[in-house]
Amino acid sequence: MEALNFLVWPFLACLLLILIHAYFGIHILERGIIFVDLALAQFIGVGIALSFVFGEENSLLLSVIFAFLGSIILALSRKTAKYVNIEAFIGVLYIFSFAAAILVLDRSPHGMEEFKTIMNGNIIWVTPKEILSTALVYGAVGAIHFFLRKRFYALTFEGKGNFLLEFLFFASFAVVLVKSVHMAGILQVFSFLVIPALIGRLFFKRQSTILIVGWLVGFLVSGLGIFLSYRLDAPTAPIIVAGLAIIFFVLLVCKIAFRRRPA
Numbered sequence: 001m002e003a004l005n006f007l008v009w010p011f012l013a014c015l016l017l018i019l020i021h022a023y024f025g026i027h028i029l030e031r032g033i034i035f036v037d038l039a040l041a042q043f044i045g046v047g048i049a050l051s052f053v054f055g056e057e058n059s060l061l062l063s064v065i066f067a068f069l070g071s072i073i074l075a076l077s078r079k080t081a082k083y084v085n086i087e088a089f090i091g092v093l094y095i096f097s098f099a100a101a102i103l104v105l106d107r108s109p110h111g112m113e114e115f116k117t118i119m120n121g122n123i124i125w126v127t128p129k130e131i132l133s134t135a136l137v138y139g140a141v142g143a144i145h146f147f148l149r150k151r152f153y154a155l156t157f158e159g160k161g162n163f164l165l166e167f168l169f170f171a172s173f174a175v176v177l178v179k180s181v182h183m184a185g186i187l188q189v190f191s192f193l194v195i196p197a198l199i200g201r202l203f204f205k206r207q208s209t210i211l212i213v214g215w216l217v218g219f220l221v222s223g224l225g226i227f228l229s230y231r232l233d234a235p236t237a238p239i240i241v242a243g244l245a246i247i248f249f250v251l252l253v254c255k256i257a258f259r260r261r262p263a
Helices: 002-031 036-054 056-075 086-105 111-120 128-147 149-158 163-184 186-203 207-232 236-260
Strands: none
Touching (some): 002 128, 002 149, 002 163, 002 186, 002 207, 036 056, 036 086, 036 163, 036 186, 056 086, 056 163, 128 163, 163 186, 186 207, 186 236, 207 236
16 A cells, blocks of 8 residues: 555656647657657756756756747747758757757766756656646646647648747747656656657547547556556666557557458
8 A cells, every 4th residue: 555655646747747748749740850859858958957067956947948948949940941851950959959968967976867867757756746736837738738729730730820839839848848857857758759649640540539549558558667667676767668669569560460461
């Protein structure tokens, strides 16, 4: 019973992460900018790295500053698509952010441990207070996207929208990432964004169905991953990420094998 009380909080945190990131994942996959989450999360990671050097009390402020800087850069990415491949542009942003974070953490006495924290997070030790604040932030972002759902749908699926709407999309996404990266780390956040939506898209085309399937798979793998992490005394994020990836590959192989079967 004591173990259950301990594990319920990280599980609730994973539920929140899946709910919001699977939704954003549908938009990101449709836009074909798969690594935008990884690049923006790593860019926010530069702010977190700076907080390790200049004082962890500045972590949230620096993260928000870098989140909005990243949002402006990505909102302009459609204009850069005329001159350079968009995925290449996002890749350069990621590499720059990765290198900058390493250079900053090199000035910290515990740089490697802090780098691991940024990448893997520490969701197993999440507190009820963190979950409540995260739920409030995600809820506010979710409300914005619900009221503007038709305009965001047109922006993603039809390419209709102005810079302000594009910036609002990426800014709301960045606000979500600030909370997510602090709580779960870059690896888990990226996997929650991409893999559940990919699994849903393997078998369905309707966006609502893809979302529901992604949620169900994410809930199942998160619960099992947290339990295995506790039992094996292993890092939580890599177990969940590996579990999602394995399920995706298995289902992909099953679909390919089924398609090749003679009628």
